[in-house]
Amino acid sequence: METFLQQIINGLVQGSIYALVALGYTMVYGIMGLINFAHGEVVMIGTLVAITVIGGLMAAGVPAVVAGGTGVLAAVVVCMAIGWWLERVAYRPLRHAPRLTPLITAIGMSIVLQNVAMIVWGRNYRTFPSLIRSESFEVAGASFTTVQVMIVSVSTLMMAGLLLLIYRTKLGMAMRATAQNPQVASLMGVNIDRVIAAAFVVGSALGAVAGVMVGSYYEIAHYQMGSMLGLKAFTAAVLGGIGNIAGAVAGGVLLGIIEALGAGYIGDLTHGFLGSHYQDIFAFIVLIGVLMFRPSGLFGEKTGDRA
Amino acid sequence: MRALPVQLSAVSIAVAFALAACGQKEEPKPAQAPAASTATAPKPEVVVKLGHVAPMTGPQAHLGKDNENGAILAVEDLNAKGLEIGGAKVKFELLNEDDQADPKQGTIVAQKLADAKVNGVIGHLNSGTTIPASKIYFDAGIPQISGSATNPKYTQQSFNTAFRVMANDEQQGKVLGQFAAKQGAKTVAIIDDRTAYGQGLADEFRKAAEANGLKVVDTEYTNDKATDFKAILTKIKSMKPDLVFYGGMDAQGGPLVKQMKELGIKAKFLGGDGVCTPEFMKLGGDAAEGQFCSLPGKPLEKLAKGPQFREKFTKRFNADIQLYAPYVYDAVMVMADSMQRANSVEPAKFLPQVGKARYDGVTATIEFDPKGDLKDGAISLYQYKGGKLDYVETLGGAPEATAAPAPGPASAPAAAAPVQAPGKQ
Numbered sequence: 001m002e003t004f005l006q007q008i009i010n011g012l013v014q015g016s017i018y019a020l021v022a023l024g025y026t027m028v029y030g031i032m033g034l035i036n037f038a039h040g041e042v043v044m045i046g047t048l049v050a051i052t053v054i055g056g057l058m059a060a061g062v063p064a065v066v067a068g069g070t071g072v073l074a075a076v077v078v079c080m081a082i083g084w085w086l087e088r089v090a091y092r093p094l095r096h097a098p099r100l101t102p103l104i105t106a107i108g109m110s111i112v113l114q115n116v117a118m119i120v121w122g123r124n125y126r127t128f129p130s131l132i133r134s135e136s137f138e139v140a141g142a143s144f145t146t147v148q149v150m151i152v153s154v155s156t157l158m159m160a161g162l163l164l165l166i167y168r169t170k171l172g173m174a175m176r177a178t179a180q181n182p183q184v185a186s187l188m189g190v191n192i193d194r195v196i197a198a199a200f201v202v203g204s205a206l207g208a209v210a211g212v213m214v215g216s217y218y219e220i221a222h223y224q225m226g227s228m229l230g231l232k233a234f235t236a237a238v239l240g241g242i243g244n245i246a247g248a249v250a251g252g253v254l255l256g257i258i259e260a261l262g263a264g265y266i267g268d269l270t271h272g273f274l275g276s277h278y279q280d281i282f283a284f285i286v287l288i289g290v291l292m293f294r295p296s297g298l299f300g301e302k303t304g305d306r307a
Numbered sequence: 308m309r310a311l312p313v314q315l316s317a318v319s320i321a322v323a324f325a326l327a328a329c330g331q332k333e334e335p336k337p338a339q340a341p342a343a344s345t346a347t348a349p350k351p352e353v354v355v356k357l358g359h360v361a362p363m364t365g366p367q368a369h370l371g372k373d374n375e376n377g378a379i380l381a382v383e384d385l386n387a388k389g390l391e392i393g394g395a396k397v398k399f400e401l402l403n404e405d406d407q408a409d410p411k412q413g414t415i416v417a418q419k420l421a422d423a424k425v426n427g428v429i430g431h432l433n434s435g436t437t438i439p440a441s442k443i444y445f446d447a448g449i450p451q452i453s454g455s456a457t458n459p460k461y462t463q464q465s466f467n468t469a470f471r472v473m474a475n476d477e478q479q480g481k482v483l484g485q486f487a488a489k490q491g492a493k494t495v496a497i498i499d500d501r502t503a504y505g506q507g508l509a510d511e512f513r514k515a516a517e518a519n520g521l522k523v524v525d526t527e528y529t530n531d532k533a534t535d536f537k538a539i540l541t542k543i544k545s546m547k548p549d550l551v552f553y554g555g556m557d558a559q560g561g562p563l564v565k566q567m568k569e570l571g572i573k574a575k576f577l578g579g580d581g582v583c584t585p586e587f588m589k590l591g592g593d594a595a596e597g598q599f600c601s602l603p604g605k606p607l608e609k610l611a612k613g614p615q616f617r618e619k620f621t622k623r624f625n626a627d628i629q630l631y632a633p634y635v636y637d638a639v640m641v642m643a644d645s646m647q648r649a650n651s652v653e654p655a656k657f658l659p660q661v662g663k664a665r666y667d668g669v670t671a672t673i674e675f676d677p678k679g680d681l682k683d684g685a686i687s688l689y690q691y692k693g694g695k696l697d698y699v700e701t702l703g704g705a706p707e708a709t710a711a712p713a714p715g716p717a718s719a720p721a722a723a724a725p726v727q728a729p730g731k732q
Contacts, residue, residue, distance in 0.1 A: 002545070003541055003542065003544070003545040006541045006544070006570070007538060007541050010535075010537040010538055010541060011538075013537075014535055014537070118364070123363070123364060123365070123368030123369065123372070124368065124369045124586070125366065125369070125558055125561075125586065125590060127589055127590060127592075130592075134569070136569060136571060138571070143569070143570055143571045145569055218534045218535070218562055219562070219565065219590075219592070220534065220561070220562055220590055222366065222558075224365060224366070224532075225534065228532065259538065260537070260538040260541075261538075262538075263538035263539055263542075264538045264539070264541055264542045267527070267542075275526070275527065275528045276527045276528050276529070276538065276539045276542070277501050277528030277529060277530060279529070279533075279538060279539075280530070
């Protein structure tokens with residue numbers, strides 16, 4: 001029972017990270033129907049920027065809270081700039097191109113960002129400075145740490161904030177209008193270019209926060225960390241119904257728990273025939289399953305093809 | 308029918324030798340060939356191309372760079388000496404390739420090096436890439452010395468071109484198993500990263516642990532790109548082992564040991580050479596403190612040429628030795644030494660001499676057994692203490708290699724192994 005509970009906690013935390021990253025995918029997809037495969041790399045850059053800034057400030061004797069805050073801020077600003085730049089350079093010129101073109105560009109941009117990060121930060125693993133002293137708590141035999149609690153609460157807050165933005169602000173209204181029909185929205189006076197750029201910027205800011213969370217949880221970062229994380233988060237977004245904000249969070253958490261339980265119990269269930277090295281395939285089994293049986297995801301509503 | 312291809316290939320080998328010999332002694336212009344111009348007035352310079360392969364990108368890039376630095380240092384030292392082989396001045400050149408620690412990429416770059424007609428290959432770093440690549444080098448007749456591939460399979464394929472200057476995992480696993488028992492562990496859990504290295508080491512450890520009366524209560528797996536180990540560690544926690552053994556590299560081992568601590572696992576951690584690095588301690592932080600790992604060979608400080616090598620290395624690259632650099636350095640040196648003894652840089656000519664090597668290197672006196680494994684490889688155990696690797700003890704291996712008798716004809720050649728001549732189809 002303790003083990004089961006612990007696996008649920010493991011999955012919940014891992015899932016919250018997926019959820020945070022998945023929000024960025026869903027945000028962009030919901031508005032322009034584009035899967036921004038470079039999002040995982042934006043997260044990675046967020047982590048590395050935060051490491052550099054926080055590490056530098058802490059070395060200069062700045063208190064941890066200030067350094068941490070500045071680090072998060074710097075990561076958010078840099079990622080927003082990258083998001084804006086990505087949209088401007090790689091996606092806007094292709095807005096009327098066939099659907100496959102921006103997808104390939106997205107993969108291309110992810111390779112570009114990865115290599116830029118390798119040049120800037122080198123190939124070695126970077127250690128994330130420990131900001132908060134991570135204390136372990138035990139509840140019913142399962143242990144969890146302050147960082148884990150923080151991750152889950154930040155994800156929840158971010159999701160709530162995003163919902164507020166989409167449903168309670170003017171920008172959100174413009175985003176929803178653009179999502180429904182860009183042409184009509186532009187006839188109504190919505191500046192489509194600006195709305196789409198905003199979606200990228202907001203999505204990238206979320207990615208930056210996710211990056212800082214990932215960094216402070218595992219305390220390591222690496223220029224290649226974005227690709228697998230991005231794929232898993234994409235799966236989470238699809239699972240929850242891509243384009244749906246609550247769905248991204250639910251999908252992320254669910255995927256995290258599926259993975260943790262899968263890795264923990266697959267050996268016992270198959271009597272050692274399959275081992276825990278199959279941990280990563282659960283995400284993709286889920287992806288294939290969703291695409292086959294419920295392509296619109298758990299929360300997604302069926303939508304007709306957009307004109 | 309059967310005789311014909313053999314004759315043909317014999318002829319082609321002979322031709323190859325003849326051509327090779329020409330190319331070696333003379334200016335590369337074929338027009339000048341006929342005259343008996345055996346190294347007269349201005350000494351021609353022969354370029355010896357040595358391939359070096361390690362992952363230069365990806366999670367193990369820091370180890371790849373370390374290997375490359377070892378090779379660079381060796382080549383620079385060799386060129387500074389101004390060696391003469393076969394009457395010509397020799398200039399060594401390093402062709403560095405990146406195999407990304409990926410077996411597929413490993414064979415691609417191996418083919419590239421074979422096509423570039425390198426004289427010898429140093430590497431690869433990982434067993435997983437070294438083993439598939441060794442077939443390509445064998446087919447091309449190129450001697451290969453790895454400074455770090457420890458999976459036993461590498462030298463068990465009867466390839467007379469495959470050598471390593473480091474004790475293999477059979478020896479290492481055995482020592483680690485003994486050590487686990489000596490630490491008072493009764494039950495162990497094993498994690499391996501499913502690479503040729505990790506799996507090989509974990510399997511050898513399991514055998515040795517069971518032979519020493521330990522009980523393996525759980526076996527879990529991960530991969531060499533993972534960062535989250537909580538799920539498998541939770542499972543291990545429920546089995547309550549005394550010791551967790553990890554077969555894999557530092558980039559995963561560091562976070563793994565950290566997550567062990569976070570989950571409140573009290574078991575000791577033990578790993579092989581892949582985690583015996585400064586990087587592991589950096590990534591593992593406090594959690595690494597007091598844990599154990601093993602390295603083939605003896606500590607640099609305890610070797611005659613060790614401290615000097617470390618000084619030279621840090622001065623040249625402004626970086627500390629990560630792991631295998633001294634072994635790679637020795638691998639290059641053994642290759643060059645064999646060329647000198649054969650008085651030829653042609654792979655086919657100096658290959659038999661590699662097997663007969665008896666080279667007083669930085670890491671050990673290097674001699675090979677008929678399979679191409681390092682003779683009498685010792686294994687040392689270390690404890691992570693205060694951010695440093697603390698030497699504990701050396702197990703296995705010959706007491707001291709210095710007083711060994713000169714190599715007789717019986718003791719040597721890997722070339723005598725029952726294999727076909729390279730170049731044959």
